[in-house]
Amino acid sequence: MKKLSIGIGVVVVAVSVFVAVVLASKEGVGFALVRELMASVGIVAREEITVEIANMAFPSSTITVRPGTKVTWVNKDVARHNVLADDGSFKTELIGRGESVSVTFQKEGAFSYYCGPHPFMKGVVTVVE
Numbered sequence: 527m528k529k530l531s532i533g534i535g536v537v538v539v540a541v542s543v544f545v546a547v548v549l550a551s552k553e554g555v556g557f558a559l560v561r562e563l564m565a566s567v568g569i570v571a572r573e574e575i576t577v578e579i580a581n582m583a584f585p586s587s588t589i590t591v592r593p594g595t596k597v598t599w600v601n602k603d604v605a606r607h608n609v610l611a612d613d614g615s616f617k618t619e620l621i622g623r624g625e626s627v628s629v630t631f632q633k634e635g636a637f638s639y640y641c642g643p644h645p646f647m648k649g650v651v652t653v654v655e
């Protein structure tokens with residue numbers, strides 16, 4: 527019985543992820559549902575999340591977090607990068623290879639950001655309750 531319930535759990539998670547990916551691909555459609563599904567499988571960060579800056583790019587997918595979450599960017603590139611909010615609500619110092627910077631997000635919203643020296647590098651942090 528234990529094996530069976532673990533099996534069912536795995537199937538439920540797999541189906542949830544599949545549905546989330548399908549819905550997410552139809553931009554905007556069922557966004558709230560996707561969010562809930564992602565939260566149910568633990569993709570929405572609640573307290574702390576670390577992401578990489580690599581190959582002259584921020585993470586390509588939106589980073590979704592709960593209010594109060596600390597987001598840390600680790601630089602894997604030789605080039606120095608920083609993280610600047612489009613709306614000016616946060617900005618970090620430049621960091622070299624192996625260094626990291628953090629921003630704690632309190633307010634709900636979608637915060638797009640870019641790298642000062644390389645403005646083509648863009649990313650988004652979405653804060654949802």
Ligand SMILES: [Cu+2]
Nearest residue numbers: 606607641644
């Ligand atoms: Cu950069």
